[in-house]
Amino acid sequence: MKRILDNGYAINLGEYRADVGGLAAPIFDSEGKVVAALGISGPLSRLSSAKIKEFSALVSRSAKAVTAMIRQA
Secondary structure, eight states, rough: HHHHHHHHHHEEEEESTTTTEEEEEEEETSSSSSEEEEEEEEEEOOHHHHHHHHHHHHHHHHHHHHHHHHHHH
């Protein structure tokens, strides 16, 4: 849990399905509560460590952008 909090996203490397992985970042409401998540998933054969690192930045930025839009509403 500490790693997830530190990174700002969670990684799934086959925990749900043996051949599927993904990552997700939280979306917060105006009170700071997690209300949703934004993520991607795909076959582990295509989600290398480099791809996960690349996508983690995109997913995190996108989740933060959605959070900002919610807080402005």
